[in-house]
Amino acid sequence: MQRIDESDTITRLQFEEKEIILLGTAHVSRESVDEVRGTIEAESPDHVCVEIDAGRYRSMTEGQNWQSTSIGSVLRQRRGFLLLANLALASFQRKLGSELGNKPGEEMMAAIEAAKSVGADFSFCDREIQVTLRRAWAKSSFWNKNKMIASLFGSVFGSEKLSEEEIEQLKRKNALEEMMGELAEYLPSVKEVLIDERDRYLATKIFEAPGKKIIAVIGAGHAEGIVRILDGLAKGTMDRDLSSIEEVPPPAKITKALPWIIPAIVIAIIAYGFVHSGFDQGIEMFGYWVAVNGALAGLGAIISLAHPITILVTIAAAPFTSLNPTIGVGIVSGILEGALRKPRVVDFEHLHDDILSVKGFFRNRFTHALIVFFLTSIGSSIGTFVAFPFLLSLLH
Structure with missing residues (x-):
């Protein structure tokens, strides 16, 4: 050459x-x-x-x-x-x-x-x-x-x-x-x-x-x-x-297993609290899990300016979807937001202009539902990792 x-x-x-x-x-x-x-x-x-x-x-x-x-x-x-x-x-x-x-x-x-x-x-x-x-x-x-x-x-x-x-x-x-x-x-x-x-x-x-x-x-x-x-x-x-x-590689075994491992560990910790520390301790641990995960996912919904019904459903669903590897709270909240504020023709017509600014992303109903999905997913994920060490600390 x-x-x-x-x-x-x-x-x-x-x-x-x-x-x-x-x-x-x-x-x-x-x-x-x-x-x-x-x-x-x-x-x-x-x-x-x-x-x-x-x-x-x-x-x-x-x-x-x-x-x-x-x-x-x-x-x-x-x-x-x-x-x-x-x-x-x-x-x-x-x-x-x-x-x-x-x-x-x-x-x-x-x-x-x-x-x-x-x-x-x-x-x-x-x-x-x-x-x-x-x-x-x-x-x-x-x-x-x-x-x-x-x-x-x-x-x-x-x-x-x-x-x-x-x-x-x-x-x-x-x-x-x-x-x-x-x-x-x-x-x-x-x-x-x-x-x-x-x-x-x-x-x-x-x-x-x-x-x-x-x-x-x-x-x-x-x-x-x-x-x-x-x-x-x-x-x-x-x-x-x-x-x-030219093809997408399959996920690694640990990547496929992780969504099942984390919920299993959380459930095992709470179950251990019920069995070895008594019913009251188990309820306290479960309540802590519900409060932290639901609150942070709900905060994501609030920051994303989600519909009030979406916010309430997100808070209620997050603690349980976090323990279910097949569905995340972001999927629930995003689909619900898209149903409550269904994207209009004008949203699709203006999509290319709306994505140029933060205001446009929130104003456009199509991209707004994606923001709700993203921020509630992040909130729930943070809630999982915040709650995890505290659950361990509550074990006697």
Whole structure:
């Protein structure tokens, strides 16, 4: 492999008869859009690879049909946290785009249009964002899942405006990679999924693209990783089989067992109190469990501005759902909130604008139900870990 760095954004690689041109972009930069269009028209490649997946392309061209999304189905399928992460990610990109005067992903659309104009084929070379998030989710502990959501929302709802210097720095970066990079630093356990795996996936798809001259339009942050992997693919030292990173790994045995182990221990402690310390002691321990778990879950419902009925049901249900691994109080409260304040057509129509602010998240009935689900789940989880050591201390 022969490498020629023509500029800060263009790297030209020669593999025997195949030439690959890596064009690093920033997803929110107008300059990137113009450079992508100009480079493809000047080079007239055989094939153009774009760093988006087919699902994102459909969403950008056809829009997301949120009206068909049922909040009840999302929560029953245990996809509430994942949907929140998706919405927060979309909010982050749109917020950056509004500050920098460009729509996220516009340079990828420009690449596709330019490819068509010069008669070149094109392909989507990124892994499905859902697979990436689900793999990161599967590799995270419960607390790391919460840290991931908190980091996403911190990026979304930060009130600080970007300085001119920060804007110029972002114009040289990929907005999605900026957030992914922050998450990788905050959660080192998922760096492999967010950064390394995607470098490998992109490089392999680019290497296998047909034609003698290939232009790959990628986020600038991927360039070095892709060059390294392309070199390995050319030498035969890198595996071209991507099946292992295209599926969500099954949860570890301890991860599957933990939701059953914790309730079993709590029930055993309370039962021990009844048997060895007397009925009064057992009742006191059970009452403490009910009070702490119900109060903190209820506090989550109050903070989320849930419907009064949702708050009362959350307080009553939390102590018992915490002992049932098959259902969490967040699922109960989120579904109930969605039923009491059923999302309207206007909520789906304004969803893309509402996710840009805290007020919008609370005002929109669809996202509000997700917030109720999230905060009541967190409250109940904290209640479980707060009550646990105190139950032990009450044993005589």
